Amino acid sequence: MKPASALLLLALLLPAATRADEGPYVPETDPLVLKKLAAWQDWKFGFMAHWGPYSQWGVVESWSICSEDVPWCARPAGISYVDYKKKYEQLPTTFNPTKFDPDAWARAARDAGMRYVVFTTKHHDGFSMFDTRQADYRITAPDVPFHSNPRANITKEVFDAFRAQGFGIGAYFSKADWHNRDYWAPEWATPTRNNNYDTRKYPKRWQRFVDFTHKQIGELTSQYGRVDILWLDAGWVNPHSHPHAPAYSDQVPWPQDIDMPGLAALARRNQPGLIVVDRAVGGKYEDYRTPEQQVPDRPLPYPWETCMTMGDSWSYKPNDRYKSARDLVHILVDVVAKGGNLLLNVGPDATGQLPKPALERMHDIGKWMKVNGSAIYASHPIKPYAEGKLRFTQLKDGSVNVIYLADEGETLPPATITLKGPQPAPGATVRLLGTDATLTTTRQGGVTTIAIPQDARQMLAGAYAWTIRMSAVRP
Known part of the structure; x- marks a missing residue:
């Protein structure tokens, strides 16, 4: 995800593969998935949370350790990239969100009229907010102060709390992993968001990364109760080749094939009917599409969801500029009138709390939804929209x-x-x-x-x- 402050540059800088125009939509055929997708379309309004050790600095999630020359990857002046990355990667050793209360998050979201949650189980920086057995860079690692807290397995706590409130459960997961040595190999520099070696030249190394990814998805879909949505980010990790990709661009010549057929089959064995959102890639594993930080001008001919920040940033930022409750209600109504869902993101702070301005807006939206929610849920578009x-x-x-x-x-x-x-x-x-x-x-x-x-x-x-x-x- 990119910070909202960079939106004016997005249309010019982002490759077509990361927009909601990645070719014809491929309709789902699995009847269990279709049933779940129909239920999801009735929910209409969801809660998203980008959260990790980066909240301690109040910086953009993950992107500041990517060395691309774009605004959302900028770092403070006076520090080298290498030194900054080392300091960033040490953030888990001071991460101790002792005020984390997932039940309070779930109550606030329920009272706002939200019906499903999508939580960042792992962002591009590779830090797992769940008790993975595949890596030491995780919330339950011994060097993370929070690891001894009864609620240390944060993803489980979030899913359990929201499930208890009747929410649909979505797991955000980045297919890229900038901490994994088989994605960003330490032998070479890391000039872009992509893996930094030719997967055709080192197929065994890439296969190790594919296996690692599948094992983590296997954990998330087998050990954390009912999961309704697998929300995959990092759309540049896909099987497409770009033989004419310019140097230091956001594309590389070689494919980054994560074996989506195998990954989806594994996830759906564990969670029959699971909605898979291989966002910004297209093809049969993108059950719905996710225009980011924008509302389409007209209804789209496939299931879709606008994912949008309540403030300017996906992650916690001190003194963030939050949209007004009035504007957020209007966005929700406009999205739903065009047949979409709204997934509204809030970044919890370093203590584990939702920021006060966000809670105030969620409360005000909820007051409106108590009167008008029946016009939102389980509705569909009608011309002229x-x-x-x-x-x-x-x-x-x-x-x-x-x-x-x-x-x-x-x-x-x-x-x-x-x-x-x-x-x-x-x-x-x-x-x-x-x-x-x-x-x-x-x-x-x-x-x-x-x-x-x-x-x-x-x-x-x-x-x-x-x-x-x-x-x-x-x-």
């Missing part, structure tokens, strides 16, 4: 929600709403969610005007958006 400040969703019973997005400073629902999109069917009830009011409608020239009584408007003063539900619409 958007109309000015209006967004539309349709429920499985055929009813249609008209969600009016309030401008900043707009504290009351409007007295009337003019609707050119879906029209109420004759005899349909039209009501304002959060009130007992049944609204009156008039129709002229194919346009419906909905009147909202003053007392109903006052009841919902200060909301970020208001929902009108039509029990049935004209064909």
